[in-house]
Amino acid sequence: MAEVVFLGTSCGIPMPDRNHPGIHFQYNEHRFLFDCGENTQRQLAIAKLSPMKISRVFITHFHGDHYFGLIGFIQSNYWRERTEPLYIYGPKGIKTLVEDVMRLVEQGKKTFELVVEEVKEGVVVDEPEFTVSAFPTKHSRPGFGYVFQEKERLHADEKKLRKIGLNPGPLYGDLKAGKTVEWKGKKLKPADYVTREKGIKFVYTGDTEMCDSTIKAAEGADLLVHDSTFAQDASDRARDATHSTARDAGEVARQANVRQLVLTHFSTRYKEEELDKLLQDAKKEFDNVIVAKDFMRLEI
Ligand SMILES: [Zn+2]
Numbered sequence: 001m002a003e004v005v006f007l008g009t010s011c012g013i014p015m016p017d018r019n020h021p022g023i024h025f026q027y028n029e030h031r032f033l034f035d036c037g038e039n040t041q042r043q044l045a046i047a048k049l050s051p052m053k054i055s056r057v058f059i060t061h062f063h064g065d066h067y068f069g070l071i072g073f074i075q076s077n078y079w080r081e082r083t084e085p086l087y088i089y090g091p092k093g094i095k096t097l098v099e100d101v102m103r104l105v106e107q108g109k110k111t112f113e114l115v116v117e118e119v120k121e122g123v124v125v126d127e128p129e130f131t132v133s134a135f136p137t138k139h140s141r142p143g144f145g146y147v148f149q150e151k152e153r154l155h156a157d158e159k160k161l162r163k164i165g166l167n168p169g170p171l172y173g174d175l176k177a178g179k180t181v182e183w184k185g186k187k188l189k190p191a192d193y194v195t196r197e198k199g200i201k202f203v204y205t206g207d208t209e210m211c212d213s214t215i216k217a218a219e220g221a222d223l224l225v226h227d228s229t230f231a232q233d234a235s236d237r238a239r240d241a242t243h244s245t246a247r248d249a250g251e252v253a254r255q256a257n258v259r260q261l262v263l264t265h266f267s268t269r270y271k272e273e274e275l276d277k278l279l280q281d282a283k284k285e286f287d288n289v290i291v292a293k294d295f296m297r298l299e300i
């Protein structure tokens with residue numbers, strides 16, 4: 001199970017009830033941030049989420065609303081004497097950005113390892129239980145969206161194994177690890193005794209126009225969080241600003257066959273009560289859609 005908490009759902013200019021973009025993502029003991037706009041630290045505090053437990057931060061692109069909170073976030077981790085490493089990922093330039101600024105602002109002793117990596121399209125993090133991959137988006141600045149993909153969950157078929165007298169134990173683990181095991185002189189193949197379950201898939205676009213790379217990356221996702229800066233009647237404005245309309249987001253969700261779509265990154269021209277217009281636009285293309293709000297929590 002994973003949980004997503006929206007820390008900011010505004011676009012370039014924050015509003016009283018909408019902060020700059022940021023998403024807190026939790027999967028088992030792993031906690032990540034996707035984008036880190038200005039004031040993300042305070043949003044984390046209000047949501048009662050610990051910045052010290054976040055192990056990886058993924059920045060989509062270098063528009064200030066998506067990364068101006070990063071330096072303060074790193075600084076606070078030093079002041080709190082964090083000891084666990086912190087990994088920061090972003091487009092080309094993230095390394096010099098963090099290194100240059102940290103040289104100027106860093107105070108006190110280095111209590112943890114700060115690892116900064118420039119991402120390319122493809123797998124960025126490969127852990128035993130999951131991967132995080134980057135895909136190119138279409139925006140006025142080069143950027144990447146991110147895909148969290150839980151690996152297939154393997155289950156030993158207990159019912160079937162008990163039938164042949166094999167109770168849960170180390171051989172179950174061997175079968176799940178893909179090994180053929182021997183039991184009462186008989187060879188048991190994983191293909192016959194292990195079932196596979198699709199893992200959770202979460203996709204966050206950051207800022208983007210509707211584009212094929214998102215449709216491809218989001219294929220079959222459980223949750224797609226898509227740029228939805230404008231309503232359909234402002235589609236010209238959306239094209240000029242290289243953003244998506246809510247209807248664009250709906251179309252991507254439909255073509256990618258996702259389970260649920262969340263709209264975010266709303267223009268300041270829409271007040272809270274006007275966001276229903278964007279929801280209705282998206283619903284013309286895709287039914288299972290909701291509008292994100294700051295501090296909204298969603299389970300995947
Ligand atoms: Zn933005």
Ligand SMILES: [Zn+2]
Nearest residue numbers: 061063139207
């Ligand atoms: Zn942008």
